[in-house]
Amino acid sequence: MKINDVAKLAEVSLATVSRVINGKKVKESTRVKVESAIKELNYTPNFMASSLHKSQRNMILIIVPELSNPYYSSILQGIEVTAKSLGYNIILGSSYSSEKQLLDYINLLNTKLVDGIILMERLSREKISEKIKDENVLKKIVQCSEYIEENSLSYVTIDHEKAAYEAIHHLLSIGKKEIYFFSMKNNYTYSILRRNGVIRALKDNGLELKKENEILLDNLSIQEAHKQMDIILNNRKIENIGIFTVSDIIAIGILKSLNNKKILIPKNVAVIGFDNIDFSMATSPALTTISQPGYELGVESVKCLVRKITDIESKPEKIILSHELIVRETTN
Template sequence: MKTNLMKKKSNVTQTQIAKALNISVVTVSKALRNYPDISFETTQRVQKLADELGYTPDLIARALSSKRSNIIGVVVPEIDHSFFAAVMEGIYAVAKENNFQIILTVSQEDDQREVENLQTLLAMRVDGILVSVSQKTTDYSIFHLIEKKKIPLVFFDRTIPDKRFSQVVVDDRLGAYHAVEYAISQGYHRIAHLTGPLNISIASERYLGYREALEKNKIEVKEEWIIQCGFSEDNGYRGFKKLVDNNKSDLPEVIFAVNDPVAIGIYDAAEELNLDIPQDIGVIGFSNNRISKYLSPPLTTVMQPAHDIGRNAVQLLIQEIQNPMKYTPRQIIVQTQLVVRESCLKKLA
């Protein structure tokens, strides 16, 4: 039997592997997924033969037969931002510990692509879905459809205002508040903000934290110094240029950026405009991208523990997958930490 299988490697099934090794199909299935109740020796034999034969699992067939695919779908808005890469590291680690596979899709900040990604994951019969929404997302009907289908769904970082779903977020408002209060403690009072789309939770919460810090310290909130842009480096570049063009005779002293990519865009525009950071303009970011400490000057920013966000999000999802009847939606709020570097030094007298 094994000889015949070796001659034809295409469409090899678990049944054929089981017959070749004289064990049950159930044992083969568990060995391929590293179940602890299968001995190490048997697992090695099964996986060795599966590799030799080029066996690939039929995930949809598995889902149909067992009502469980052991697959988790993930939708993120982009992968250029190292924050999402770090989140995914946390997701992958916990998924592996619990014998789940991950299918990652990227919306590229497009709400229609996001819907298409979610529809694809539903067609693949994933056990649950993790989502961080795109900056264009305003229609939540696809998420309500997923809920009706009783597919567990957890949001992380960028969420929707619906308490029926579990969420893992950082305290964006408090993180922004601390960032702006730090600038004030350094002697700055003319503080602008490049925010993201305010329909997105992280942008609106950071915007509110910015305003609260100014108001608490009795500093005027100048609406002309609040520029709504996006979350990318190009958005930061264009947003800062717009701020300068609109306020040539009344420039702020410090810019609080909605995230580090936007802050990097400010660096690029400032260099082009011959503005020195921090002597001419201070900059504070949010997220502590891996590149931020290598900028010139290194960027003062708000650290959000991305790896922990990923771990917490997938843990919540697995709990809901495994105990759907006993599960109650939860919100986990992870704390931030201000990382002081050289882009917002104490103002010279």
């Protein structure tokens, strides 16, 4: 089945069919007719072949810090489903915290091998500009989840500070006055904002984040969190403690340590994670966590990016999605 058949059945031009497939603006009634014809004929666009004859490749590059983090799975699912529905294919790359590798990926946009980038890694505008000089090309980068406000690029995220504030408020509401905060030794926006939320929540309740209660990890790993929690358990009085972590992965390591030491959860120590990864429901006890709308983050990132690709005059967008505190057994 060819694109000509779709155009004939929908009674429109080939150019109109192409615009619908590529997610460009057409009248809604026209879009419905074309999409109906595509469905009826079971037509599958050959994006790779068509891209050889035009400057637009119908290809989106997704850059994540590391593929092993389960947090990204639902985001990637939202990205893939939405991109396909709008006529785009995706390429997935991981930087593994290598700035050189990250910039090499960014350069694919500069060389027009991809039409746009969804960036889930932290990279300053100054660094991006080392590869991309054209302002209109640079606009075709959308920051997802992690972002830098000063980049003046579109981003899709949640209110990290508010989410952390709610987590600490919950711990205080169940009587946990000795608050620990587990984070990372990095300058990621999400870490900074969540820390701000912790400090503000404590201050609003006449408390402060003690220096010795802020635990900064070298690596985002269950093993590292387990190791640091063991040190705390061996050297401090364990009573009336509430722990908030920037990742469910860290929280899982903490629970492993607490269980090994036979610490009662949440009676002696309550724990809240962040991200609501699938495994958070299977921990013992089940983990209270902040749920990010991963799938929706992916969906909105693609929609935002396609708007930038198809309209270079469009302004940067700031899209803040809702989060949710999921209360489970580690605090209940």
